Amino acid sequence: MRLTRHIPLLFAISSSLGYELLREYAGTNFFNGWDWFGSWDNLTLGDVNWLSEADAMAQNLAYINSAGNAIIKVDNTTNVPLNEKRNTVRITTTDFYSVGTLWLISLRHIPFGCSVWPAFWSKGTLWPNDGEIDIIEAINLMDHNQMALHTTAGCTHESIGNNFQKGNNIDTNCGTGSGCTVAETEPDSFAEGFADNGGGVWATQFDVSGIFIWFWPRPSVPSSITQLSSTQTSLDISTWGPPSASYPSGPSCNITNFFTPQQLVLDITLCGDWAGTQSAYTNSACGKQGPTGICYNDAVVGSGANYANAYFEIEWLRTFTNNPSDLPSSSPTTDSGVAIPTGATSESSSQGGSPVVVVTSTVVAGANPSGDPITGNGVKGQIGNGCLGHGRLGGRMLRMLSIVVVYIP
Numbered sequence: 001m002r003l004t005r006h007i008p009l010l011f012a013i014s015s016s017l018g019y020e021l022l023r024e025y026a027g028t029n030f031f032n033g034w035d036w037f038g039s040w041d042n043l044t045l046g047d048v049n050w051l052s053e054a055d056a057m058a059q060n061l062a063y064i065n066s067a068g069n070a071i072i073k074v075d076n077t078t079n080v081p082l083n084e085k086r087n088t089v090r091i092t093t094t095d096f097y098s099v100g101t102l103w104l105i106s107l108r109h110i111p112f113g114c115s116v117w118p119a120f121w122s123k124g125t126l127w128p129n130d131g132e133i134d135i136i137e138a139i140n141l142m143d144h145n146q147m148a149l150h151t152t153a154g155c156t157h158e159s160i161g162n163n164f165q166k167g168n169n170i171d172t173n174c175g176t177g178s179g180c181t182v183a184e185t186e187p188d189s190f191a192e193g194f195a196d197n198g199g200g201v202w203a204t205q206f207d208v209s210g211i212f213i214w215f216w217p218r219p220s221v222p223s224s225i226t227q228l229s230s231t232q233t234s235l236d237i238s239t240w241g242p243p244s245a246s247y248p249s250g251p252s253c254n255i256t257n258f259f260t261p262q263q264l265v266l267d268i269t270l271c272g273d274w275a276g277t278q279s280a281y282t283n284s285a286c287g288k289q290g291p292t293g294i295c296y297n298d299a300v301v302g303s304g305a306n307y308a309n310a311y312f313e314i315e316w317l318r319t320f321t322n323n324p325s326d327l328p329s330s331s332p333t334t335d336s337g338v339a340i341p342t343g344a345t346s347e348s349s350s351q352g353g354s355p356v357v358v359v360t361s362t363v364v365a366g367a368n369p370s371g372d373p374i375t376g377n378g379v380k381g382q383i384g385n386g387c388l389g390h391g392r393l394g395g396r397m398l399r400m401l402s403i404v405v406v407y408i409p
């Protein structure tokens with residue numbers, strides 16, 4: 001008798017591959033559940049003040065537009081005098097997202113232009129000890145996105161098979177300054193191309209089997225994502241194909257040893273220790289536009305008219321979990337405020353001697369030795385050279401979900 005009660009749960013889990021909506025940041029609720037930095041950029045040394053929530057709202061640098069989308073932007077109307085910084089925004093989720101969660105973001109516009117350095121990324125409590133996942137990050141006149149992991153020493157980007165990711169590896173050591181970086185190869189992942197195309201969607205799977213990042217330009221967003229709604233909250237990722245960047249857990253990097261629960265961050269800085277460097281700015285087409293070739297002098301100081309494109313327009317950010325016990329008991333879209341336990345997913349329904357349902361997910365890499373090697377040519381605008389894509393064995397990620405019912409008398 002007790003067993004039959006739990007059977008619908010088993011079907012619900014297996015039909016959705018385990019992912020259920022945990023929290024949605026969207027529309028007038030978008031700005032609930034974030035910390036605002038409220039200080040100058042002392043992290044990447046950009047020439048900006050990241051405002052408090054009250055100041056950002058009052059200065060119209062964070063608001064919901066008429067389409068119902070969230071805007072986060074650089075101040076483009078204030079005349080900034082020499083030696084002062086320009087105002088912008090950096091927000092961090094108060095929730096921490098553990099192994100077993102998946103994060104989707106739908107954007108219409110990403111900040112771009114000379115000196116502009118936007119990012120959507122995640123971090124653990126301590127940097128770099130608890131790991132960093134860069135999902136969207138590009139600078140200046142780059143025309144494509146770059147993804148990366150940052151860890152302590154000892155984690156290198158494992159390549160399982162030639163079809164394991166669509167992007168091109170730039171750097172495979174996750175413990176270096178630039179991290180283990182992958183250049184996006186899907187079209188229209190940044191700048192005008194992204195905006196003109198209606199934007200797009202990124203998915204990040206933070207899993208015991210590794211970290212996997214997908215990007216779809218708007219016309220290619222899969223129906224499993226476009227169908228999501230307030231009533232359709234289960235996500236089936238089985239038809240997504242190879243990610244843009246795959247960081248499988250394995251001997252060269254056990255992901256769960258380098259990443260603790262992550263907070264999601266959206267920020268925009270200007271210049272700083274990537275976009276403002278001599279190699280990235282002064283020696284690029286940006287440097288030739290201004291009188292001095294120095295990022296701060298030529299771009300940040302002055303009217304700000306050059307920052308009309310320095311804004312994020314966010315349709316929604318949704319987080320999912322494959323651990324049903326993490327779901328709030330009422331609506332999945334209400335505040336959860338929980339750190340989901342790290343480790344293998346498991347659910348136990350223990351109402352006095354009842355069955356225990358154990359859900360485990362594993363990745364199986366299928367052999368596919370016939371593909372072409374990934375080449376790393378034509379990557380523009382990155383710091384450092386050497387696009388060294390490797391892929392010898394072929395293979396595609398397959399997710400297997402096993403459900404075991406154990407009866408505890």
Ligand SMILES: *[C@@H]1O[C@H](CO)[C@@H](O)[C@H](O)[C@H]1NC(C)=O
Binds near residue numbers: 038039042043
């Ligand atoms: C940056 O500034 C914030 C706010 O003042 C402070 O809490 C933090 O410790 C600073 N970080 C560094 C690396 O200086």
Ligand SMILES: *[C@@H]1O[C@H](CO)[C@@H](O)[C@H](O)[C@H]1NC(C)=O
Binds near residue numbers: 254256257
């Ligand atoms: C990673 O480490 C955890 C715990 O230390 C272990 O359970 C897991 O099997 C390891 N994964 C891989 C791919 O080696």
Ligand SMILES: *[C@@H]1O[C@H](CO)[C@@H](O)[C@H](O)[C@H]1NC(C)=O
Binds near residue numbers: 073076304306307311
């Ligand atoms: C500032 O940027 C917004 C877009 O975020 C644009 O609509 C507006 O025209 C810009 N203002 C100026 C003065 O450039």
